Amino acid sequence: MIATLLQLVWSYLKIGFFGFGGGYAMLSLIHSEVVVRNEWLTNGEFSDIIAISQMTPGPIALNSATYIGYEVAGVLGSVVATVAVCIPALTLMMLLTRFFLKLHNNRYVQSVVVSMRPVVVGMIMSAALLLIFPHSDDGRSFIDGWSWLIFALALLGSAKKINPILLIVLSGIAGIIIYWPQ
């Protein structure tokens, strides 16, 4: 139990500390910790959490910490993981704010931000690849032609700036109609 809690803290400290580029870029980091390294979730469960996260308020990093913490070690686990994911932002941002004006025009800071950008874009791409072509059959995102149709329509809707929550809800309704339980 203690070992699991410590592992949760360590994983979510890493996710909080290296979570550059916001939401979707953090997904590949969360995936790497939660699905690949610790095997706390399958690919399918991971995808479900993203869907839940889109429908509930709050950043996905926080949502996943609370959810996975609970899955792995109950309420205590969810508290521990949520606190852990906040600590890096809390300390780093506090330092940055203190030295804010000095750092703002610092050429090192600007250069680091620029050179990390392709990595952040790559991380978003890998999150997409991980869900489209998972390494195991456990919980595939695409199971038949309907999946690809929903994917294409959602992509179109997203390009048209339709609210993502609405897209998720609509595709859920489509899922119920298509995969109507017998």
Place this chain on the structure above:
Amino acid sequence: MRELFNIFWSFLKIGAFTFGGGYAMIPLIQYEVINNRRWLSEREFVDLLTLAQAAPGPIALNTAVFVGYKERKYLGALAAVLGVVVPSFVIILLVAIFFNNIRQNPWVDAAFRGMRPAVVALIVAPIVGLTKGMHWALIAVALAVALAVWYWGISPILFLVAGALVGILIAAYRGKGVER
């Protein structure tokens, strides 16, 4: 004390209504922090966004720390972070407890089968915008990172650290003879 509560309350509202995360909540923060409470000027807000995006961690959390710290130092930052975290924490905990019991329900399963490909679409969509205007060599770097993380399961942390180092080297190289 009253000011601390105001900070907590404002960020509680922001935390409770930021569906979809990240950029979707910027207008809400803007309204609360600039128009409603007058904690920041427009100019300071732009600086804050730059900083919040450069620093690791969710933008909502980074914004909370910045505003809270600026208003009331450590306690202010803590009050703001608590405000952002509490709504998401309570809701997700309820979902986690509840969802465990209904996951096997065939209707819920059918709905999630429909939602999974849509989730992938939401992740794919911003890639197009992000790569637009990017140099082809940088896109190649992004693709290489994506392949390494996806195919070989290499941790993205490695590439982030490498990217930061490259940035530091470039700045040091350019800085030579230019400044001082």
